[in-house]
């Protein structure tokens with residue numbers, strides 16, 4: 001049996017992992033969130049990992065409030081960066097393989113072709129900077145680790161763009177959504193399956209350190225996603241495209257282009273990735289009670 005620790009397991013990705021756990025008989029899961037295991041507490045981490053003989057640590061815990069992080073910088077860096085120093089040290093001491101989730105926000109979005117793992121990083125928000133610092137701590141520590149950069153994550157769990165648009169498109173006659181940010185949605189369930197398959201198929205045993213990209217296939221703007229949500233849910237709500245500067249609520253800067261190239265995870269790790277529209281439909285069917 002492999003002992004797998006999931007931190008931040010009340011969040012979107014952690015909840016998807018929890019839902020899948022019955023399909024992986026050879027894993028013994030330890031699902032935790034801040035009340036059981038605070039990743040910013042090195043002593044707690046060490047005690048938990050040691051006493052449960054953990055083999056794989058999937059770190060889903062993070063400070064993910066992108067706009068709030070612009071002013072709450074100390075807390076964002078404490079959770080997204082400093083904690084990764086502690087997690088890495090504890091994983092090394094206890095011979096644990098670390099799977100850490102990072103973000104497209106480590107890039108500035110100035111490219112217009114998909115980002116490879118080797119492209120220059122240059123975050124433009126405090127959240128992005130804190131996540132990059134976390135990546136750098138993991139890499140510098142020498143821990144055996146896989147960092148997975150993902151983008152535009154959503155799930156039937158938690159708060160996210162998909163659930164917000166689904167709700168608002170039922171309540172309103174029209175909505176405005178930005179069309180000048182281009183990226184790729186990631187259904188957290190698909191990412192959760194990919195992570196568990198990597199462990200189950202022993203694809204990580206020969207890995208010392210690697211960074212890979214993962215999002216769903218295809219490319220869209222937020223406007224396209226909102227349009228598809230209204231369409232698939234049968235809403236009559238009219239979705240109107242606007243430019244980012246017309247949207248007043250965003251405090252943090254977002255990359256205008258953050259499509260991730262998934263060639264590496266597909267070719268080197270054998271991961272098959274669904275198209276965003278197929279996964280979006282699956283999530284909407286779940287949210288609308290259609291299966």
Ligand SMILES: NC(=O)c1ccc[n+]([C@@H]2O[C@H](COP(=O)([O-])OP(=O)(O)OC[C@H]3O[C@@H](n4cnc5c(N)ncnc54)[C@H](OP(=O)(O)O)[C@@H]3O)[C@@H](O)[C@H]2O)c1
Pocket residue numbers: 007008009010011012013014033034035037038039040059060061062063064079101102103104131150151152153154158
């Ligand atoms: N959401 C996105 O669009 C997106 C895009 C790219 C990458 N990512 C990355 O993907 C990963 C998973 O994201 P997600 O959307 O699933 O995140 P999420 O839903 O915000 O879940 C994160 C979980 O971590 C918990 N947490 C916060 N501080 C903690 C601490 N000190 N110790 C233990 N747990 C703590 C949170 O609790 P509270 O809710 O109580 O704070 C929450 O339950 C993160 O690394 C994130 O940076 C996300």
